[in-house]
Amino acid sequence: MISQKMQEQVKSSSVIRAMFEEGKRLAGIYGAENVYDFSLGNPSVEPPEEVRKAIIEIANDKNSLGVHGYMNNSGYEDVRTAIANSINEKYSTAFTHNNIIMTVGAAGGLNVILKTLLNPQDEVITFAPFFGEYRSYVKNFEGELVVISPNTKDFQPNLEEFKGKITPKTKAVIVNSPNNPTGVVYSEDTIIKLSEILRDKQKEFGTDIYLVSDEPYRELAYNNVEVPYLTKYYANTIVGYSFSKSLSLPGERIGYLVISEQAADYENIISAANIANRILGFVNAPSLFQRVIAKCLDAKVNLEAYNQNRELLYNELVSYGYDCTKPEGAFYLFVKTPIENDAEFCKLANEKNILIVPGTAFGCPGYVRIAYCVAYKTIEKALPGFKALIEELKA
Amino acid sequence: MISQKMQEQVKSSSVIRAMFEEGKRLAGIYGAENVYDFSLGNPSVEPPEEVRKAIIEIANDKNSLGVHGYMNNSGYEDVRTAIANSINEKYSTAFTHNNIIMTVGAAGGLNVILKTLLNPQDEVITFAPFFGEYRSYVKNFEGELVVISPNTKDFQPNLEEFKGKITPKTKAVIVNSPNNPTGVVYSEDTIIKLSEILRDKQKEFGTDIYLVSDEPYRELAYNNVEVPYLTKYYANTIVGYSFSKSLSLPGERIGYLVISEQAADYENIISAANIANRILGFVNAPSLFQRVIAKCLDAKVNLEAYNQNRELLYNELVSYGYDCTKPEGAFYLFVKTPIENDAEFCKLANEKNILIVPGTAFGCPGYVRIAYCVAYKTIEKALPGFKALIEELKA
Numbered sequence: 001m002i003s004q005k006m007q008e009q010v011k012s013s014s015v016i017r018a019m020f021e022e023g024k025r026l027a028g029i030y031g032a033e034n035v036y037d038f039s040l041g042n043p044s045v046e047p048p049e050e051v052r053k054a055i056i057e058i059a060n061d062k063n064s065l066g067v068h069g070y071m072n073n074s075g076y077e078d079v080r081t082a083i084a085n086s087i088n089e090k091y092s093t094a095f096t097h098n099n100i101i102m103t104v105g106a107a108g109g110l111n112v113i114l115k116t117l118l119n120p121q122d123e124v125i126t127f128a129p130f131f132g133e134y135r136s137y138v139k140n141f142e143g144e145l146v147v148i149s150p151n152t153k154d155f156q157p158n159l160e161e162f163k164g165k166i167t168p169k170t171k172a173v174i175v176n177s178p179n180n181p182t183g184v185v186y187s188e189d190t191i192i193k194l195s196e197i198l199r200d201k202q203k204e205f206g207t208d209i210y211l212v213s214d215e216p217y218r219e220l221a222y223n224n225v226e227v228p229y230l231t232k233y234y235a236n237t238i239v240g241y242s243f244s245k246s247l248s249l250p251g252e253r254i255g256y257l258v259i260s261e262q263a264a265d266y267e268n269i270i271s272a273a274n275i276a277n278r279i280l281g282f283v284n285a286p287s288l289f290q291r292v293i294a295k296c297l298d299a300k301v302n303l304e305a306y307n308q309n310r311e312l313l314y315n316e317l318v319s320y321g322y323d324c325t326k327p328e329g330a331f332y333l334f335v336k337t338p339i340e341n342d343a344e345f346c347k348l349a350n351e352k353n354i355l356i357v358p359g360t361a362f363g364c365p366g367y368v369r370i371a372y373c374v375a376y377k378t379i380e381k382a383l384p385g386f387k388a389l390i391e392e393l394k395a
Numbered sequence: 396m397i398s399q400k401m402q403e404q405v406k407s408s409s410v411i412r413a414m415f416e417e418g419k420r421l422a423g424i425y426g427a428e429n430v431y432d433f434s435l436g437n438p439s440v441e442p443p444e445e446v447r448k449a450i451i452e453i454a455n456d457k458n459s460l461g462v463h464g465y466m467n468n469s470g471y472e473d474v475r476t477a478i479a480n481s482i483n484e485k486y487s488t489a490f491t492h493n494n495i496i497m498t499v500g501a502a503g504g505l506n507v508i509l510k511t512l513l514n515p516q517d518e519v520i521t522f523a524p525f526f527g528e529y530r531s532y533v534k535n536f537e538g539e540l541v542v543i544s545p546n547t548k549d550f551q552p553n554l555e556e557f558k559g560k561i562t563p564k565t566k567a568v569i570v571n572s573p574n575n576p577t578g579v580v581y582s583e584d585t586i587i588k589l590s591e592i593l594r595d596k597q598k599e600f601g602t603d604i605y606l607v608s609d610e611p612y613r614e615l616a617y618n619n620v621e622v623p624y625l626t627k628y629y630a631n632t633i634v635g636y637s638f639s640k641s642l643s644l645p646g647e648r649i650g651y652l653v654i655s656e657q658a659a660d661y662e663n664i665i666s667a668a669n670i671a672n673r674i675l676g677f678v679n680a681p682s683l684f685q686r687v688i689a690k691c692l693d694a695k696v697n698l699e700a701y702n703q704n705r706e707l708l709y710n711e712l713v714s715y716g717y718d719c720t721k722p723e724g725a726f727y728l729f730v731k732t733p734i735e736n737d738a739e740f741c742k743l744a745n746e747k748n749i750l751i752v753p754g755t756a757f758g759c760p761g762y763v764r765i766a767y768c769v770a771y772k773t774i775e776k777a778l779p780g781f782k783a784l785i786e787e788l789k790a
Contacts, residue, residue: 001603001660003514003536006667013670042465051463052454055683059450068446068644070437104499104648104677111676119398136674141398208396249463251682253499253648265396272401275408279531281506282499286681287646288450 009136019346023355030353036382037374039355041180041331043248044373045306050299051247054292068287073278074270075102075256075285079294083256086297091229099260101273102285105253106216106242108277110137113212113238113257114172115276116269118143122171127157128363129334131180131214143171150364155184155325155334159193166201172210173198177227178217181362181369182334183310183327185221188228195234202236208264211237216255217330219246219300222307225328235262238269243293245331248301254289306331309372313379320387321394331373334359338393342368348393352385404531414741418750425748431777432769434750436575436726438643439768440696446642449690453683463682468673469665470497470651470680474689478651481692486624494655496668497680500648501611501637503672505532508607508633508652509567510671511664513538517566522552523758524729526575526609538566545759550579550720550729554588561596567605568593572622573612576757576764577729578705578722580616583623590629597631603659606632611650612725614641614695617702620723630657633664638688640726643696649684701726704767708774715782716789726768729754733788737763743788747780 002010019039026035061067074080080097087095103109118124120142126134128150138145146165151158157175175194177186186194198209213230218241221227231237242255259269277284313333314326323336337345342358342365349356349368359367372379397405414434421430456462469475475492482488498504513519515537521529523545533540541560546553552570570589572581581589593604608625613636616622626632637650654664672679708728709721718731732740737753737760744751744763754762767774 002511002663002667003517005514006511006671007663009670009674010663010666013666040465043460047459047463052459055454056451059447059454064442064447065438065643068442068646070435070645107676107678109676116397116401119400122398133674137676140675248460250465251463251679253678253681268397268402268405271405271408272397275404276401279404279528280535280675281502281504281532282677283502283648284646286648286684288683289681 005139019355022350026350026353034381035353035355036378036385037355038370038372038382039357041371041373042250043245043301044375045248045301047248048296048299048301050296051249051292054295055288057295058288058291067291071284071287073274073284075100076287076290079290082294082297087258091232093229093231095258098270099258101257101259101270101277102290103240103255103257103277104282104285105244105250105255106214106240107133107137108253108282108285109240109242109255109257110212110214111140111280112273112276112282113240114138114141114143115280116272117171117210119171121169123167123169124172124174125162125165125170126174127162129155129179129181129359129367130174130363131176132361134174146170147363155179155182156186156190157194159190159197162194163197166197166209168205168207170201170207170209172212174212174214175230176214178221178327178329180217180330181332181357181359182325183330183332184325185225185227185328188226191228191230191233198234198236208236210263213237213239215239216242216245220303220306220331221329222303222310223328227329231258231260231262235260236264238263246301247293247296247299249289252286252289254285254293256285305376306373309374309376309379312376313370313372316383317386320390322386322390331371333370333372334367335370336367338390340366342366348389349385352389354382354385400534414750417745421745421748429776430748430750431773431780432750433765433767433777434752436766436768437645438640438696439770440643440700442643443691443694443696445691445694446644446687449687450683452690453686462686466679466682468669468679470495471682471685474685477689477692482653486627488624488626490653493665494653496652496654496665496672497685498635498650498652498672499677499680500639500645500650501609501635502528503648503677503680504635504637504650504652505607505609506535506675507668507671507677508635509533509536509538510675511667512566512605514566516564518562518564519567519569520557520560520565521569522557524550524574524576524754524762525569525758526571527756529569541565542758550574550577551581551585552589554585554592557589558592561592561604563600563602565596565602565604567607569607569609571609573616573722573724575612575725576727576752576754577720578725578727579720580620580622580723583621586623586625586628593629593631603631605658608632608634610634611637611640615698615701615726616724617698617705618723622724626653626655626657630655631659633658641696642688642691642694644684647681647684649680649688651680700771701768704769704771704774707771708765708767711778712781715785717781717785726766728765728767729762730765731762733785735761737761743784744780747784749777749780
């Protein structure tokens, strides 16, 4: 018998599995090219050519033990130095390798930092809509996820409600900008206010509250919109970064944590995160790809391809009468469903061979997430279905 | 403030850190080439040339999204099929891709299966001496590690004590053969008796007890000694494998779980392990290296190099008067300390610029682990120190 916790997980994941099965069923009937799968955040843009070059160059290194062997659990020091320098250059910060821990993607990094920080029953706040995995990550360490309800006006965090929900048990706040699922970038004004609230509450309760910034989409920001670097606004900030989207390498599981020296209990956090990386079973971030990304810190995926998808999909859906905030980053569109029941809307979309995810999965019912990291022509071919859908529902 | 659990971890890990610092201090004084570091299980033999070829071939694949993208959390189906076929060929089993879950090394695999199985307070049994990380892995899921005391005669598991320690709360038993730290291979006779005991106790208590076989050293067995494949002896067996040592790729974090269809609750275990892989933050095993190892399943590291180290070190130490079971596998020698206090002996060894690990770290005081995955000449240069040590202690 599997554990009780996992029995619940298996039960609740059956919804997603059913959707996956439905996609396969549709592909079987209509052909995969006639099923429009907008359900997954799997990059559609190739990794930059620098990645291929770096892999081959490193693989040809004569010292292959130095490429594939164990290193410090925090990762290669030279790689961490290169990352620190790159951040410093972009955001005028002053990090060194001592502030960087290489992780198995951002998901690995978040688990490492939550293991480091959480005692059972500690509270972690996040803002709906949010990446549903946070719920599991916090549960892994017996914490309680506290969800702030969505501000559907512009999908900036609801700071009034936030203020009221911080308690002496609040240990961390997770933010995600550019946001999955809305594509919204939290503005500098938002960050300044959020930081002030946190500082006030820390003083009021005599606690430390860590701001954990989950940033896999940092590099996917359109029209040069600014994505504030949070360590500059709030001392107790920890950044979780991933190269999954910035270099289209999600399968390689490579990312890092930035732990600021300004953060309370900094030295213990570094020691503990290093140990957590090890004992959670990650041990270290994959070694070849540590070296690969160090050579590709200035490389970029073809953001214009995502931008074209964004413009096409957003403009067309709005012209059909859909209600939606234009995303400034990531590769998701978060659309209000013309009927209240988002799961029902997804079922109707399935009938048009369109696969999308109900907002309920992100703590925001009445919306759907459309992942537009797909081929341009997939969007073109799906548009008549989206149009027919809203017309039928409004008829 | 970091969590209470991690405060304890930081405190207890300071011993190892102190040792690491001592190694650095000695290297600073005497030069790294005059410090003989036998403390780490980091392979000293290069990965086989097939690995380099496979990396370059795959990196040159035109479809790089198919190399670096997300796949099913269990891993690529074709890779899992190749692994199943390879196991079937070697051990006359009948696995398919449905029995294989790709993991972030064996450490990742063990955490996945323990998350899948353990309820809080469930007991997991292991046999001293054992890999100390098991303690942390079991604690990650609120389980209790029950340690069977060592049988220092030949370091086969102490089955009499084992029988008496199985309770209705026993959920799993972890075995590790070839063993870290002894290098001993559990004999077929041991496995047959252990399986019988487990079957009897399952019947007595009406429970399922899973045998988890941690096998990073399976391929490192000398003189063709047989390492039994445990699924053939006991139905509720789960194998955790890693390519860290068999292909000298420990930094790449690539391994797999084998979950037999004969195991009780098989389908739920597969579903839950797949989800655990995701929510623990691994998401999937690194994608490029999944494809690499699939091309290298018949490749072998130069085992003869380790064997030469083993012969030299074992024969010399025994000739000096050390007491030690000759290892049949892995790359460790487990030696009785001439004085009772193993930590004290390690300190004396440090004075000869020799770094080794006290047996206490493996639940077996009065012994030390010498990792002989080092250059042959490192052993040659360290031998006079080992000789002097025992002579001084016996004088």
